Amino acid sequence: xxxxxxxxxxxxxxxxxxxxxxxxxxxxxxxxxxxxxxxxxxxxxxxxxxxxxxxxxxxxxxxxxxxxxxxxxxxxxxxxxxxxxxxxxxxxxxxxxxxxxxxxxxxxxxxxxxxxxxxxxxxxxxxxxxxxxxxxxxxxxxxxxxxxxxxxxxxxxxxxxxxxxxxxxxxxxxxxxxxxxxxxxxxxxxxxxxxxxxxxxxxxxxxxxxxxxxxxxxxxxxxxxxxxxxxxxxxxxxxxxxxxxxxxxxxxxxxxxxxxxxxxxxxxxxxxxxxxxxxxxxxxxxxxxxxxxxxxxxxxxxxxxxxxxxxxxxxxxxxxxxxxxxxxxxxxxxxxxxxxxxxxxxxxxxxxx
Amino acid sequence: xxxxxxxxxxxxxxxxxxxxxxxxxxxxxxxxxxxxxxxxxxxxxxxxxxxxxxxxxxxxxxxxxxxxxxxxxxxxxxxxxxxxxxxxxxxxxxxxxxxxxxxxxxxxxxxxxxxxxxxxxxxxxxxxxxxxxxxxxxxxxxxxxxxxxxxxxxxxxxxxxxxxxxxxxxxxxxxxxxxxxxxxxxxxxxxxxxxxxxxxxxxxxxxxxxxxxxxxxxxxxxxxxxxxxxxxxxxxxxxxxxxxxxxxxxxxxxxxxxxxxxxxxxxxxxxxxxxxxxxxxx
Numbered sequence: 012x013x014x015x016x017x018x019x020x021x022x023x024x025x026x027x028x029x030x031x032x033x034x035x036x037x038x039x040x041x042x043x044x045x046x047x048x049x050x051x052x053x054x055x056x057x058x059x060x061x062x063x064x065x066x067x068x069x070x071x072x073x074x075x076x077x078x079x080x081x082x083x084x085x086x087x088x089x090x091x092x093x094x095x096x097x098x099x100x101x102x103x104x105x106x107x108x109x110x111x112x113x114x115x116x117x118x119x120x121x122x123x124x125x126x127x128x129x130x131x132x133x134x135x136x137x138x139x140x141x142x143x144x145x146x147x148x149x150x151x152x153x154x155x156x157x158x159x160x161x162x163x164x165x166x167x168x169x170x171x172x173x174x175x176x177x178x179x180x181x182x183x184x185x186x187x188x189x190x191x192x193x194x195x196x197x198x199x200x201x202x203x204x205x206x207x208x209x210x211x212x213x214x215x216x217x218x219x220x221x222x223x224x225x226x227x228x229x230x231x232x233x234x235x236x237x238x239x240x241x242x243x244x245x246x247x248x249x250x251x252x253x254x255x256x257x258x259x260x261x262x263x264x265x266x267x268x269x270x271x272x273x274x275x276x277x278x279x280x281x282x283x284x285x286x287x288x289x290x291x292x293x294x295x296x297x298x299x300x301x302x303x304x305x306x307x308x309x310x311x312x313x314x315x316x317x318x319x320x321x322x323x324x325x326x327x328x329x330x331x332x333x334x335x336x337x338x339x340x341x342x343x344x345x346x347x348x349x350x351x352x353x354x355x356x357x358x359x360x361x362x363x364x
Numbered sequence: 365x366x367x368x369x370x371x372x373x374x375x376x377x378x379x380x381x382x383x384x385x386x387x388x389x390x391x392x393x394x395x396x397x398x399x400x401x402x403x404x405x406x407x408x409x410x411x412x413x414x415x416x417x418x419x420x421x422x423x424x425x426x427x428x429x430x431x432x433x434x435x436x437x438x439x440x441x442x443x444x445x446x447x448x449x450x451x452x453x454x455x456x457x458x459x460x461x462x463x464x465x466x467x468x469x470x471x472x473x474x475x476x477x478x479x480x481x482x483x484x485x486x487x488x489x490x491x492x493x494x495x496x497x498x499x500x501x502x503x504x505x506x507x508x509x510x511x512x513x514x515x516x517x518x519x520x521x522x523x524x525x526x527x528x529x530x531x532x533x534x535x536x537x538x539x540x541x542x543x544x545x546x547x548x549x550x551x552x553x554x555x556x557x558x559x560x561x562x563x564x565x566x567x568x569x570x571x572x573x574x575x576x577x578x579x580x581x582x583x584x585x586x587x588x589x590x591x592x593x594x595x596x597x598x599x600x601x602x603x604x605x606x607x608x609x610x611x612x613x614x615x616x617x618x619x620x621x622x623x624x625x626x627x628x629x630x631x632x633x634x635x636x637x638x639x640x641x642x643x644x645x646x
Contacts, residue, residue: 243411244557245557246408246538246557249408249411250426252411252412253408253411253417253420253425253426254425254426255426255427257427300541300542300545302542302543303541303542303545303546304542304545304546304547305545306545306546306547306548306549306550307541307542307545307550307553308550309549309550309551310541310545310550310551310553310554311550311551311554314554314557314558324554324555324558327555327558327559328558328562331558331559331562331563331566332562334566335562335565335566335569338523338566338570339566339569339570339573339574342570342573342574343573343574345496345500346573346574346577348500348501349500349577349582350582350583351500352499352500352502353583353584355502356505356627356628357505357627357628358502358505359502359503359504359505359628360502360503361503361504
């Protein structure tokens with residue numbers, strides 16, 4: 012224990028020494044996107060410290076990566092509102108619902124994600140129940156950053172063929188009116204990134220899996236099974252594993268088409284897309300199985316091989332396991348004995364009469 | 365059926381005719397499609413293994429590998445339909461027509477004819493298995509005197525036969541789910557997914573362990589038995605696997621004197637059988 016404390020102190024001292032060295036050595040370079048000159052320190056890949064809980068915190072900001080992200084135009088102070096001076100005190104966690112310094116062009120108001128909060132509060136992930144009481148284990152329920160990081164732009168090149176990346180042919184059209192390349196790239200990214208999902212189905216499933224494949228949380232909230240593990244047992248999930256973008260991810264079925272993905276409802280809610288009477292419409296979506304019959308709704312997209320929940324599928328699987336073992340094990344025994352026999356082809360325990 | 369010599373002698377060695385060109389083509393077609401299906405299907409079943417993704421990428425990843433899989437599946441089903449037609453045709457020519465000519469075409473005689481078909485399991489097979497067990501557990505030095513088609517070959521025939529029925533039908537359900545959802549409950553697709561993958565795993569393991577042992581890895585045939593290409597089986601293998609038929613064919617060909625003894629059947633400790641005939645050198 013003493014050794015660990017010593018280590019931690021050493022690390023703190025080391026981090027401070029590095030920080031000091033950086034401040035002394037670095038020239039104050041002004042970055043175009045960095046008005047507050049935060050990158051003066053944060054541009055150094057080694058910048059890190061051990062926080063009060065003993066957790067290692069990397070404080071490095073890659074300017075190149077950040078500039079390709081969706082928030083690249085937002086100044087640091089726009090989200091880190093508590094930082095007023097440099098060097099600053101330990102910063103608070105970012106609240107995504109802050110009004111930031113970007114002016115939303117359609118309303119000319121300061122932009123905020125506040126509207127999302129309302130969707131989230133009315134969804135199955137909201138902290139309060141219908142009567143306005145705090146739900147049990149509300150602290151487990153997700154807030155913005157449990158699902159979202161600062162995503163990268165994923166531009167779509169829809170000239171001739173839909174494929175990811177910036178289309179030079181399209182940029183040529185932008186240049187007819189707009190001259191600044193920086194603006195053209197940003198605007199192209201801004202629009203085309205939103206024409207498809209920012210994350211592929213695998214990434215989305217991984218986000219949901221953080222809670223929905225966590226056995227402890229599943230038990231605490233009375234859920235029946237691991238949502239993503241069971242999804243991965245289907246062709247949908249397996250294709251997602253192979254980075255297919257044509258298969259449905261969690262959101263395609265659990266969010267009503269055209270609505271905010273924050274508005275996810277419980278399957279027990281008649282408004283929900285996964286409510287028993289609404290399920291079929293999800294399957295019959297134009298992009299999915301429009302020609303299917305009404306019985307497709309009986310398909311279980313989360314096959315859970317549990318003896319209690321799904322006895323028929325459980326015994327069906329068990330039959331094949333037994334068939335496989337029952338066929339192969341005796342045959343492998345024959346093979347083994349056959350090999351053994353070739354070493355002693357004429358040996359016999361019983362004498363031939 | 366094409367005309368073939370039952371015994372061919374080449375460089376002083378006897379070779380015994382077993383499979384017609386038609387049958388050999390069917391087998392090559394069968395294993396080509398099955399290997400393709402296994403290579404393009406198993407990575408999906410075992411998506412979380414290290415080999416799965418590179419293997420899947422070879423066939424074109426998630427956008428193209430399923431197409432390859434479906435094409436191979438359709439070809440295999442076409443072979444299956446052809447094979448059924450082939451069986452019916454042969455049965456008609458070899459059994460139904462002679463019965464008709466003799467005026468004895470009725471249900472019992474037809475059933476008897478079906479039971480006579482070379483791949484039908486018979487009592488003899490159970491006896492062969494029992495004898496093999498005695499041999500393998502060192503209870504007798506006498507090998508099994510196998511007939512034209514041994515229990516192993518019948519097993520190797522019926523296992524893929526059942527496999528194609530199960531995997532083919534479940535594969536069609538998974539592929540044409542929209543069509544089947546008009547007829548059956550969507551739960552059928554769940555069962556089809558289980559049956560398709562699990563039966564395919566059984567089939568693949570069966571073929572690549574058991575069948576490969578018998579035709580590639582066993583010390584008698586290593587590195588590869590050639591009967592599937594040439595249609596002819598060597599005398600050593602005939603004695604080893606099909607002694608019953610060997611004796612019969614040799615007698616038919618008037619070669620009684622040259623019939624070798626069945627290993628383990630008596631005095632071959634002195635008169636060296638073909639198994640021990642390999643030269644020993646330093």
